[in-house]
Amino acid sequence: MDAPAASPANTDVPVLEARGVTKRFAGVTALSDVTFSVRPGESLALMGENGAGKSTLIKVLTGVYQPDDGELFLHGEVTSFARPLDAQKSGVSTIYQEVNLVPLMSVAQNIYLGREPRSRLGLIDFRRMYSDARALLNEYGIEVDVRRPLRTLALGVQQMVALARAVSINASVVIMDEPTSSLEAREVETLFRVIGLLRARGIAIIYVSHRMDEIYRVCETVTVLRDGHVVHVGSLHDLPRMELVSMMLGRSVEKVRRGGVTEFTDANESDAPPVLVADDLSRKHQIDGISLVIRPGEVVGLGGLLGSGRSETLKGLSGVMQLDRGSVSIDGKTVRSGSVPAAIRAGIVMLPEDRKSEGIVPNLSVRDNIVLAALPKLSRAGFTSKRKQDAVVDVFIKRLHIKVSSPDQIVSELSGGNQQKVMIARWLAMTPKVLLLDEPTRGIDVGAKAEVQSLIDELAHEGLAIVLVSSEVEEVVEGSARVIVLRDGSIETELRGDDVDEQSLLAALAGDSSAGAGAVTPGATTTANPDEFPTKADA
Amino acid sequence: MTQATVSVSVPTRGSVLGLFQKYGVYIAIVLLLAYNLFFTPNFFAVDNFRTQFVQVVPVLIVALGMALVIGTEGIDLSVGAVMALAAAVIPLYVGYGLVPTLLIAILVGAVIGAVNGSMVAFIGVQPIVATLSVMVAGRGLALLVANEQLKSVTDPGVLSLGRDSVLGVPISVIIAAVLVGGVAILVNRTTFGKQLIAIGGSRRAAELSGLPVKRILLLVYVLCAALAAVAGVIGTARLGASVPSTLGNLIELSAITAVVVGGTPLSGGQVKVLGTLAGALLLQFISATLIKHNVPDAYSQIAQAIIILLAVYIQRGKARVK
Known part of the structure; x- marks a missing residue:
């Protein structure tokens, strides 16, 4: 799977190398036969989306994890780091x-x-x-x-x-994990200058960042991970951005738009008066000047790579994140910013990305989890009413096909998909106007995924306005009537109508100005060997 | 029930440990009573049980409030100091009768609880740090109010709380029983109770679901301190004197033990009210048993420590099985 590309490094002996490294966690393979090397003076971009195995690889290289299989080489000699201090003493440093x-x-x-x-x-x-x-x-x-x-x-x-x-x-390798995420522009310049000095002294840099512009400025080579595999190794400069993004996401440029992968029916744009208007949402280092208009009955996709500000936008809309600037209004009425209860009262609810730690209350029953937000509505003078609760709980268990032995079953005993349905039920019980979904199908099995997707469709048809964030390109493309693409915290572009396809989305995600939405011709971005990186369907 | 396979309930593992995890405190009480039936003369006399119940009342009432706080993944170390403060203000208002005295003590407790709750909920101070500081300052304040003096209480209304009975049941025991029932209803049947448990289960999820997390936390600490103040009045009534220097000393530890032994995990998200009652009774019976066999008091404290370790160990096993 190694690319033939020659590395423009100074010497032939890699300063740090991993060969055939495999790492499993409780049956889940985080790294599978990963071979990776960096040469003195080289600056290497380590790329991959969530769960690709980047941080696991870094932790193996720095002695935090021991590989289950495979070996590490330092200056060409076999080595092993029993703990982080060993790696540090051997000259492998990490800047978090x-x-x-x-x-x-x-x-x-x-x-x-x-x-x-x-x-x-x-x-x-x-x-x-x-x-x-x-x-x-x-x-x-x-x-x-x-x-x-x-x-x-x-x-x-x-x-x-x-x-x-x-x-x-005496570091010989410095690993930088999102080093610029909290820096000012001027500080970033200083960092880049220092990186240049370090490289001139023969120190290798492994650079992890989601910011495309930075990667292309600072790095000369790239290693792309996906689902624990190395899918590409090579020089960065002859790699078009769009191709890099499609490798990270596992979508080969040729194979886009197969269609029918998801349960979504054709989504239609709505021309009803807008239910949600967001204007100039901004928060330092996170999002900058994001404005949205969402109409009842439409599913609007929010596209973007990790760190592009898509989750932050949802958090800004739902009051979870305090905004520096900007306003959100529902049906023309301004919603108090930075308050979750105010947003919920106005009808904006959010399904959080991290279901386990932010969504479910693990030790409570399915019933208690479903009614959590609606509890005051289902009570009389502060006393809970089992009858009122049952009415709501039974309806949603049936409607969303939540598989439970009884409403009193503890929610943490359910599968991920059923937990997600419990979360959706919690919000539907509030009869919201706008439903914000952050990765609604992550970590749930295929069957539940299809069910959640058709449920999203159904809810939109019933007039709910839905904003959908997903790392899966096909989910965004097939689920949304239009897609707003974010990059580095700002709106890059908006895809509408026939432009909502995977190719245009990939181009927009990459921020490839030469290959803007719709302007991409497949021939112009063909790789030398397109089958070098398998798509998910192939794998 | 085609979905029956989904359910994995912990105690059905059939182990003795599983049984103990669920009913440990009740089993322990039965075993202890059985022992006393055979080996302790006069233990099963009505008078003895009346004494035991009267003695357990202050710890029990404090433990009820503590259970609420622990349910939110918090802790309140200031309960003993609140009892002392309640005791200290009683002589200032003696002569007004029982109800006003109780109300004033509860008010004082509520103010202290609001201080705890504000620090925890709004400033974000860790509960153990916030309440530890109030514990130290509170007792100091109590001594200041009392002018560092022990004062005898002569108000017949207040004294009746420690002496009188209705139909053979001491008034303090009746109050405690009413409070146990009240807190049980609060926890299991009200919006507030459900919300406080959800906060303890996952504060983040509660916040994202729009629950008034800060207000609830504040109220929980106010309730806990108000209950401690009631315990302070009852303790004072029993002694017939306001003793702010020692009243409620180390009661926070007994209360926490009762709560934990009763099956409420320190990690929050559950409140076992009946378990707390059983936990307080178990501690009381253990110390009574040891006393009746002339074992020095120091040993009874060591026994308490062993029980709390056991309880936490069994709960840990429960968490692991999950």
């Missing part, structure tokens, strides 16, 4: 999105933590530590008072300190 240093200690202390320069008496030689730290940071063009506690510095500078610490421990 959240800085993991000691916030109350000074910058210099953080850099030299655990290996402080000592005076002849064995005490910490503060003077030397400060001057060393200053010199080290100056190398990267960072001027700070190294005596200040780390937490008083801007996040970007803190990250530089983490980087400086990593490199000063």
Whole structure:
């Protein structure tokens, strides 16, 4: 499966290499026979969507996990990291999105933590530590008072300190996991400059980010993971964005638009007056100026890669996330921002992405879970009414075909699909106007998936306005009448009518300006060997 | 029932452990009573049981409130201090009779509970930290109010709470019984009860479902402290004196033990009201048994510690089976 592409690296011996690495968790294979290498001075983009195995691979490379199968090589020699410290000592450092240093200690202390320069008496030689730290940071063009506690510095500078610490421990590989997710534009520039300096010194960079623009600026090679497999290795510069995205999502450009994969019938655009109008929704680092108009009876897809702001948009609409700016109104009436109860009262409800930790209350019964939000409506003077509850619960168990032994069964005993139906029932019991669905079919079996999809259809036909977020391209395309595509927190484009197909969506997801929606001709983006990456159907 | 296979109920595993997980506290009480029937003279006398019930009342009432707090995945260490504060304000209002005294004590308790609840719900202080600080400050405040003095209580209304009976049942026991019933209804039959359990089960899910999470948390702590204040008045009535320096000392530990032994997990999401009653009774019977066999009090504390460890261990097993 390895691509023939030659890596433009400096030497032939990879500094860090994994061969045939397999990692399983309780029967689930997170990494399957993964072979991966990075050479000195190379900057490699590690790409993949949710669940592709990126973080598992990083954890194997840094000694957090032990591979079940396969070997690691460091500078060409077999090695194994029993724990993260071993990897660090061997020169493999990781910079996480959240800085993991000691916030109350000074910058210099953080850099030299655990290996402080000592005076002849064995005490910490503060003077030397400060001057060393200053010199080290100056190398990267960072001027700070190294005596200040780390937490008083801007996040970007803190990250530089983490980087400086990593490199000063003789790192030969630095892994960066979403390093720019909380940085200002100026700080990002500094980071990129430092990355350049590190590469010039022969340090390899493994860069994980969802931001396409960054990847193409910083990285020269790319390894794409999908479902635990390496699906592509090669140079980044001759790889069109759209092709990269289609590999990440498992949709080969040739094989799009087979149709009939999902249970959706043809979705129609509605011309009813809008039920939901969102204007200029913005929150720093998350979403910027998102405006939407949703009409009753239509399913609007919200497309975007991970980190594009699609979940954040739903959270902004449903009051879960406080907005810096912008307004949401239902039937012309403004909804108080940042309040879940206010949004629910107005008729906006959201099915959260993480069903297990944000959706179900695991130790409660199916009945209690279904009525959770509607409880006050099903009570008299604060006392619950079993009769009123049963009326609602029975209707939804029947209507959504929830498989339970009785309404009193504990919800955590149900399958994922049935739990998801319980969640949908919880919201339908509130008779909402707008239903926001964040990955409604993730982690549920095929049968339940089809049921949930046809239910979405049915609800739309009954006049509910639905916003659908899904990582599965075919679900968005076939389920939605129109698709609003987000990229880096803003609306990239909107696909309508005949433009709602997988190809246009992939192009928009990639943000390929040369290949905008509808402008893509299949020939222009053909890979040398299209069968190099199997689609889900093939696998 | 074609879907019967879906259900995996824990106790049907048939193990002794499973049985203990569900009915452990009741089994323990039966075993203990059986032991006393044979080996402790005069244990099964009406007078003895009356004494046992009277003695368990303060811990039981405090434990009821504690069960609510623990149900939300919280804890309240300040209950003993609230009892002391309630005791401290009683002499200031003696002469007004029982009901006003009770109301004032409850009000004082509610204020302290609001302080706890505000810190936990609105500021986000961890319950153990918030209530620990109130526990220390509260007892200090009680001593200040009382001028660090022990004062005897002479109000006949208040004293009747510790002395008098109706149809042979002590008033304090009647109050406790009413409170057990009230809290049981609150937990099982009201919106508030269902919501507080949901918060303990998954705070995030409760928030995303639009529940007034902060308001409920605040109210739970207010209720817990108000119940502790009632326990403080009853304790004072029994002593016939306001003793803010020692009243309710370490009662938080007994109350937590009663709740946990009664089957309410510290991880929240469940409240066992009858279990809490049984847990408090079990602790009371154990210490009574030890006393009747002239075992020093220190041993009874060690016994309590062993029981709480056992209870938590059995619950842990339950979590693992899941």
